[in-house]
Amino acid sequence: MTERSRFSFTISATDGAARTGVISMKRGDIRTPAFMPVGTAATVKAMKPVDVRAAGADIILGNTYHLMLRPGAERVARLGGLHRFMGWGRPILTDSGGYQVMSLSELTKRTEEGVAFASHLDGSRHLITPERSIEIQRLLGSDIVMAFDELVPTTSTRDEQAAAMERSMRWARRSRDAFLAGGKHAEAAAQFGIQQGALDEGLRKASADALIDIGFDGYAVGGLAVGEGQEAMFGCLDFAPGQLPADRPRYLMGVGKPDDIVGAVERGIDMFDCVLPTRSGRTGQAFTADGPINLKNARFAEDQEPLDPSCACQVCTTWSRAYIHHLIRAGEILGAMLMTEHNINFYQQLMAGLRAAIEEGRLAAFAGDFRRRYRKEA
Amino acid sequence: MTERSRFSFTISATDGAARTGVISMKRGDIRTPAFMPVGTAATVKAMKPVDVRAAGADIILGNTYHLMLRPGAERVARLGGLHRFMGWGRPILTDSGGYQVMSLSELTKRTEEGVAFASHLDGSRHLITPERSIEIQRLLGSDIVMAFDELVPTTSTRDEQAAAMERSMRWARRSRDAFLAGGKHAEAAAQFGIQQGALDEGLRKASADALIDIGFDGYAVGGLAVGEGQEAMFGCLDFAPGQLPADRPRYLMGVGKPDDIVGAVERGIDMFDCVLPTRSGRTGQAFTADGPINLKNARFAEDQEPLDPSCACQVCTTWSRAYIHHLIRAGEILGAMLMTEHNINFYQQLMAGLRAAIEEGRLAAFAGDFRRRYRKEA
Numbered sequence: 085m086t087e088r089s090r091f092s093f094t095i096s097a098t099d100g101a102a103r104t105g106v107i108s109m110k111r112g113d114i115r116t117p118a119f120m121p122v123g124t125a126a127t128v129k130a131m132k133p134v135d136v137r138a139a140g141a142d143i144i145l146g147n148t149y150h151l152m153l154r155p156g157a158e159r160v161a162r163l164g165g166l167h168r169f170m171g172w173g174r175p176i177l178t179d180s181g182g183y184q185v186m187s188l189s190e191l192t193k194r195t196e197e198g199v200a201f202a203s204h205l206d207g208s209r210h211l212i213t214p215e216r217s218i219e220i221q222r223l224l225g226s227d228i229v230m231a232f233d234e235l236v237p238t239t240s241t242r243d244e245q246a247a248a249m250e251r252s253m254r255w256a257r258r259s260r261d262a263f264l265a266g267g268k269h270a271e272a273a274a275q276f277g278i279q280q281g282a283l284d285e286g287l288r289k290a291s292a293d294a295l296i297d298i299g300f301d302g303y304a305v306g307g308l309a310v311g312e313g314q315e316a317m318f319g320c321l322d323f324a325p326g327q328l329p330a331d332r333p334r335y336l337m338g339v340g341k342p343d344d345i346v347g348a349v350e351r352g353i354d355m356f357d358c359v360l361p362t363r364s365g366r367t368g369q370a371f372t373a374d375g376p377i378n379l380k381n382a383r384f385a386e387d388q389e390p391l392d393p394s395c396a397c398q399v400c401t402t403w404s405r406a407y408i409h410h411l412i413r414a415g416e417i418l419g420a421m422l423m424t425e426h427n428i429n430f431y432q433q434l435m436a437g438l439r440a441a442i443e444e445g446r447l448a449a450f451a452g453d454f455r456r457r458y459r460k461e462a
Numbered sequence: 463m464t465e466r467s468r469f470s471f472t473i474s475a476t477d478g479a480a481r482t483g484v485i486s487m488k489r490g491d492i493r494t495p496a497f498m499p500v501g502t503a504a505t506v507k508a509m510k511p512v513d514v515r516a517a518g519a520d521i522i523l524g525n526t527y528h529l530m531l532r533p534g535a536e537r538v539a540r541l542g543g544l545h546r547f548m549g550w551g552r553p554i555l556t557d558s559g560g561y562q563v564m565s566l567s568e569l570t571k572r573t574e575e576g577v578a579f580a581s582h583l584d585g586s587r588h589l590i591t592p593e594r595s596i597e598i599q600r601l602l603g604s605d606i607v608m609a610f611d612e613l614v615p616t617t618s619t620r621d622e623q624a625a626a627m628e629r630s631m632r633w634a635r636r637s638r639d640a641f642l643a644g645g646k647h648a649e650a651a652a653q654f655g656i657q658q659g660a661l662d663e664g665l666r667k668a669s670a671d672a673l674i675d676i677g678f679d680g681y682a683v684g685g686l687a688v689g690e691g692q693e694a695m696f697g698c699l700d701f702a703p704g705q706l707p708a709d710r711p712r713y714l715m716g717v718g719k720p721d722d723i724v725g726a727v728e729r730g731i732d733m734f735d736c737v738l739p740t741r742s743g744r745t746g747q748a749f750t751a752d753g754p755i756n757l758k759n760a761r762f763a764e765d766q767e768p769l770d771p772s773c774a775c776q777v778c779t780t781w782s783r784a785y786i787h788h789l790i791r792a793g794e795i796l797g798a799m800l801m802t803e804h805n806i807n808f809y810q811q812l813m814a815g816l817r818a819a820i821e822e823g824r825l826a827a828f829a830g831d832f833r834r835r836y837r838k839e840a
Contacts, residue, residue: 417508
């Protein structure tokens with residue numbers, strides 16, 4: 085058996101700006117475009133890893149911010165790393181903590197050094213710097229390590245956006261240096277830089293050039309899906325991916341709704357992550373080819389159809405909307421389990437459909453069919 | 463293929479008062495002694511039916527009281543019955559509602575007709591009679607239908623206990639008549655009577671004789687495990703099972719802890735049900751061969767052992783105590799899922815061990831080994 089490569093990205097077909105291919109890593113292949121279920125606190129909420137895999141996921145995401153606070157990165161390392169800890173042997177991408185530290189923690193103080201903050205769990209004080217973020221991701225045993233960056237709202241002034249982007253690029257350099265100093269981990273893992281610059285084409289270009297100058301295995305489009313709306317996001321994606329190297333994976337962080345993903349794939353994005361399928365599963369929203377439906381609704385009380393009549397997942401071939409409506413109304417854990425499993429299957433089936441459509445040069449027809457049928461609001 | 467019998471009980475071996483055998487029914491065989499996981503509201507909480515089956519369960523229990531209130535027996539019937547609704551194709555035993563109506567509902571009023579009560583969910587008024595209990599169980603499509611009975615505390619006066627037992631025997635007759643009038647359902651399902659009489663040998667004997675006179679497919683020992691303590695319960699089980707027909711299954715309702723089950727099997731009990739493995743799973747208590755342990759305890763934070771090192775279930779071969787400790791501390795649904803799955807596997811493995819020991823005439827040694835190792839308190 086030949087040893088698997090650290091990181092390679094092979095594009096097998098393109099269709100317009102869209103591409104399909106395979107990222108090959110030590111722990112397995114990642115078919116792109118890929119959707120990464122979010123395993124926040126070392127668990128894809130309400131799902132066993134074996135069912136996440138059975139749905140078709142090649143890679144999951146872990147959150148540096150959550151894991152550094154509980155159970156702690158050093159503890160995970162002592163327990164053999166995140167893969168062994170949670171029972172998922174395939175690739176894991178870890179974010180840098182930059183997004184959550186600004187959105188979840190309190191009393192944050194940003195300096196050139198990094199971000200000081202108080203834990204949302206117990207108020208304990210922490211400092212996260214580019215170097216500490218990379219160290220945490222190494223302790224977790226991450227396969228794809230994200231650079232530590234700074235976020236500002238897309239509604240900030242251009243000067244604020246420029247300053248945050250420039251600091252993020254300095255932090256990207258420090259993140260890269262810290263990663264490459266990581267010894268054995270750096271020989272087995274990959275690292276992605278994160279493009280910033282809000283919705284401004286010039287700032288995005290400057291950010292891309294700075295990252296390319298540093299040199300990463302892949303590149304993320306950061307700072308989107310933060311409330312700017314789909315039209316503005318697509319507007320940015322009309323130029324941002326093209327500023328990044330064509331031969332490297334492009335990852336759109338924190339996106340998104342099914343229709344967001346279809347539009348982003350058409351614009352050249354290869355990787356996605358989002359809590360939507362898991363979180364929605366716990367609040368009663370199921371994704372279907374006709375759009376999202378809320379299973380709490382009384383109209384499903386005697387509906388014998390599966391969640392999505394066009395879905396082949398185990399949930400849809402076993403249980404009715406009426407049963408899942410009952411479980412959710414009764415507050416049963418199984419309701420969250422079945423909804424989450426279906427939603428993750430829905431997302432993975434969507435990605436498989438997109439990959440096949442690109443491979444066969446019929447993405448426009450696939451996306452058109454999808455949009456004609458999919459109602460964005462339940 | 464020959465058609466499966468409605469109900470037969472074949473004892474393959476005895477060891478002292480203990481017996482092992484098979485109950486054969488339309489929907490499948492039930493190996494005895496059997497433990498029935500409780501599927502309160504049409505779900506064994508936090509487990510998929512496929513995993514309940516994989517653990518070794520041949521039969522589960524459904525609660526008439528919970529299902530009549532939500533989603534409603536008529537609704538379950540319109541949706542094709544409880545088996546189809548919840549995706550469990552093997553036998554289901556339903557209780558009569560008698561226990562929960564007294565322990566959970568409010569404003570109960572008992573008369574010779576039945577029990578009027580207010581729902582604990584919404585305060586709505588209901589009346590449950592022997593005839594209605596049997597009708598509900600028929601609407602659910604129950605395989606083993608329980609007679610409707612009246613419970614009194616074991617601390618009641620003997621006169622109160624005698625009066626409640628005598629009323630329960632009148633209700634048993636009405637329950638039997640209602641069951642036998644059930645047409646096709648009566649041709650496919652079985653019915654058990656419930657012996658009452660608290661801890662009094664004379665009342666228990668009178669109750670057994672009354673039930674035998676009516677004639678049921680199996681007999682339950684009711685009214686125990688209600689706070690009287692293990693010693694008092696075992697004292698009653700020293701005579702109660704022997705008062706019931708030797709060639710019919712004997713079901714000890716609502717029991718119990720692993721050591722309760724071992725002692726009851728030694729005294730001639732064939733079937734059990736209890737919420738303990740599922741409920742404990744959601745509150746952090748895992749059953750092990752050395753006794754229960756509470757995974758919330760900080761001493762498990764870096765414990766790399768499985769929940770029970772002598773257990774071969776998927777949970778124990780995949781995850782550490784440290785991981786499950788983390789999940790429970792973080793309030794993750796997966797924690798309840800994995801704990802429940804292990805606990806149900808533990809109970810089913812215990813039953814398999816008891817069956818094999820009886821088959822091989824070494825129950826005393828098995829029970830002695832179990833008790834020497836098992837500490838009742840964590």
